[in-house]
Amino acid sequence: MTRRRNLLITLASSLAIMGGSFALVSTASAEKKMTALEEGKQLAFSRKKGNCLACHSIPGGKSPGNIAPPLVAMKQRYPDKSRLHKQIWDATIANPDSTMPPFGRHQILSNSELDKVVDYIYSL
Numbered sequence: 001m002t003r004r005r006n007l008l009i010t011l012a013s014s015l016a017i018m019g020g021s022f023a024l025v026s027t028a029s030a031e032k033k034m035t036a037l038e039e040g041k042q043l044a045f046s047r048k049k050g051n052c053l054a055c056h057s058i059p060g061g062k063s064p065g066n067i068a069p070p071l072v073a074m075k076q077r078y079p080d081k082s083r084l085h086k087q088i089w090d091a092t093i094a095n096p097d098s099t100m101p102p103f104g105r106h107q108i109l110s111n112s113e114l115d116k117v118v119d120y121i122y123s124l
Contacts (some may be wrong), residue, residue, distance in 0.1 A: 001114025043113050050109065050117050059124060068100065074124045076086070085118045 028034040034042070044050040047063060053061045055068035064070075086093060091105030103109045109117060 036116050037120050037123055040116035040118070043109065043117050046122055049113065050103070052077060052117075052121070055109055071124050074122050078122065081122055082120065084113070084122055088118055088121070 001100050032043075041060075042067070044052040044058065047054075052058060053064045055065040057064035057066065057070040057072075059072065074084065082089040087100075089099035090102035090106065092102060101108055104111070
């Protein structure tokens with residue numbers, strides 16, 4: 001009887017530990033999953049990547065710059081999303097005197113990161 005009881009306790013403990021492990025994995029996975037727009041926003045606001053707030057005012061951004069146009073109504077300003085992509089890729093193509101860094105040409109952002117930033121900016 002004692003052996004059976006010990007076996008049941010061991011089994012119950014193992015199941016509890018496994019259940020807790022699965023809960024941790026599920027929580028970690030849920031925390032890691034951001035939408036592409038959320039990732040784009042994070043990149044755009046990051047001082048180490050997009051740093052769009054250094055020059056632009058963006059809804060929800062803190063301490064925005066004012067040397068570039070506010071990023072609002074982007075679908076109206078750029079009905080063709082590919083033009084916005086080109087602007088962020090290398091603004092000096094349209095304006096050789098632009099102070100905006102060429103995020104794609106200088107590989108400040110990877111292609112995937114650039115696409116996410118474009119998607120986010122386009123959603124504004």
